[in-house]
Every structure is written in C-alpha cells, then in structure tokens.
Amino acid sequence: xxxxxxxxxxxxxxxxxxxxxxxxxxxxxxxxxxxxxxxxxxxxxxxxxxxxxxxxxxxxxxxxxxxxxxxxxxxxxxxxxxxxxxxxxxxxxxxxxxxxxx
Numbered sequence: 001x002x003x004x005x006x007x008x009x010x011x012x013x014x015x016x017x018x019x020x021x022x023x024x025x026x027x028x029x030x031x032x033x034x035x036x037x038x039x040x041x042x043x044x045x046x047x048x049x050x051x052x053x054x055x056x057x058x059x060x061x062x063x064x065x066x067x068x069x070x071x072x073x074x075x076x077x078x079x080x081x082x083x084x085x086x087x088x089x090x091x092x093x094x095x096x097x098x099x100x101x102x
Contacts, residue, residue: 028096
C-alpha cells in the first residue's frame with residue numbers, strides 16, 4: 001500500500017457559538033415596614049453601593065414601588081437575594097427582593 005492509495009479524511013469541524021449566560025436584575029420591592037435607613041445599609045453591604053447611590057436608589061424604591069439594585073449572573077443574583085433577605089429577616093423586616101431576567 002502506497003501513500004497514494006491512502007485516503008485521508010478531513011475531520012469536519014463545527015464552529016460552536018458560545019453564548020453569554022443571561023443576566024438577571026435583582027429588584028428590591030417597597031413595603032411599609034422596612035425603614036429607609038435599613039434599605040440604605042443593605043444596599044451598601046450586599047450590593048456594594050456607595051452611600052449616595054444607595055440613598056438615591058432607596059428613594060426610588062420608596063417612590064416608584066421597586067428598583068433594580070444590580071444586574072448579575074443567575075448564581076450571583078440568587079446569592080444577593082439570599083443575603084439581602086437574610087439580613088432583612090435577621091433585623092425583623094419583611095423586605096422582598098426578586099430576580100428577573102434582564
């Protein structure tokens with residue numbers, strides 16, 4: 001058998017399109033029991049907002065009923081919701097956070 005008789009087959013390669021994983025908005029909902037001061041502290045500690053942006057966001061939550069605290073991958077969004085909810089419950093507040101696909 002000679003080299004000429006050998007048939008080499010090329011492997012077909014398929015280009016895979018990698019997609020960015022979806023992002024999720026973490027939304028903080030207004031309630032009539034959680035103090036503004038607590039929401040500001042929670043936004044600073046859990047979402048890493050500075051004092052000024054946390055206060056501005058808290059006022060938006062209060063005036064509009066909700067606001068986006070941040071946009072994250074699914075796992076990080078879920079952890080932020082858990083951390084914020086646990087912080088609120090530990091302080092006796094019914095604050096609600098939820099995730100929504102961005």
